[in-house]
Amino acid sequence: MPKFSYISRKTTGDRESGVIEGPSQDEVLFQLQKRGLLVTSIIPFDLNKKEPSFTKETKTREKKQFTHNGVTPNDLVLFSRQLSMLLSAGVSLLRSLDIVSKQVDSNKLFTVINQIRQDMEAGRTLRDSIGKFPDIFDSLWVNLIETGEASGNLPTVLDKLAYYLEETMSFKRKIISALMYPGILLIVSLLAVFFFVIKIVPTFAKILTSFGVELPLPTRILIGLSNFLTKKFFLLAGIITVFVFLFKFFSKRPPLDRAIEEFKFKVPIFGDFFRFLFLERFATTMSILIESGVPILYALEISERSAGSLKMAETIAFIKKSVKEGRSMAVPMEKSDFFTPMVIQMVSIGEEIGELSNMLKRIAKFYQEYLETFVIRLATIFEPLMVVFMGILIGAMVISIFLPIFSLAFMKTSG
DSSP, X not given: OOEEEEEEEOTTSOEEEEEEEOSSHXXXXXXXXXXXOEEEEEEETTHXXXXXXXXXXXXXXXXXXXSBSSOOHHHHHHHHHHHHHHHHTTOOHHHHHHHHHTTXXXXXXXXXXXXXXHHHHTTOOHHHXXXXXXXXXXXXHHHHHXXXXXXXXXXXXXXXXXXXXXXXHXXXXXHHHHHHHHHHHHHHHHHHHHHIIIIXXXXXXXXXXXXXXXXXXXXXXXXXXXXXXXXXXXXXXXHHHHHHHHHHHHHTSTTHXXXXXXXXXXXXXXXXXXXXHHHHHHHHHHHXXXXXXXXXXXXXXXXXXXXXXXXXXXXXXXXXXXXXXTOOXXXXXXXXXXXXXXXXXXXXXXXXXXXXHHHHHHHHHHHHHHHHHHHHHHHHHHHHHHHHHHHHHHHHHHHHHHHHHHHXXXXXXXX
């Protein structure tokens, strides 16, 4: 009877590995699951002697056609969803990873999944294996998978993670769709103005200069701007590129990052938008963590690391400290000036009735709808304002061009 090497987790979270005999891999998997084990790897005992993993990966790579190299959010959603379905069907984690790797469209994700599988064959956990790729799997992934492995609910946790990623993608798509038309309108308008200044104005400038009359101030300004952009275009483009690079480099370093953030929160109208955006992220992250069985203190620690805002991170740290001392989350929230009264009241009610994750989910949904509505309304207002602004701008440039001609015609008529 053939032998199989297995790696599994007990319900207590402890790791168990060994060698077991059985008529087939599926039968051995069934026996181990009957013992209450979460099987993460099961392979023939002499598998590595027959064909190493890197050889199988090379053969699969040669046959598979990838559509892209990077890892998109949609790739991660499909990876999480497929892995959850396979594990729920009783397929071992190692075999599930092998099946999923053959279905991915990303070259990079294919390589990463096979590296994860090789690490698990060597005895590492899924949490430790994906933790080696922080540029693909962030702290939320790592901590949720660790919770799923320890509790034996990895399929459920992966399903919730896929749902979270889908909701996040849907929210971003709605925001981008609302901003798409105004963005295109702005770009086209700027290109039209740029073309007018670079191509049209120089032609008229030569004609106007040949008249030998003194040009009005608006015309001189427009011609001067045209000459500067025509002769110094590459210099200007270089200065802008360097400025953008330096801004991105220093904007992530104190104290400039804090100053920029404080400015964002104080901007009229948009300040609340940025604050509500971080509140939505906090509520969404906390709800998925608590719903997956992560303790509140640990969930707050993960949310602090993935806050995306210095002020938000400091506020979460204050909440975490208060919770450690035995207080509820609502008390430190009320003392901070970051959380709205609605959030404080809903968190307080959620803690009282034991439905904190559901309340946080409702908060996240409310702010998602608010932010979507805000962006749609802003885009609706922006469109006519942009049309009027560009009409005035182009009209002013046209008048500046024809003003000397009108003046010359008036002088001839008067003479």
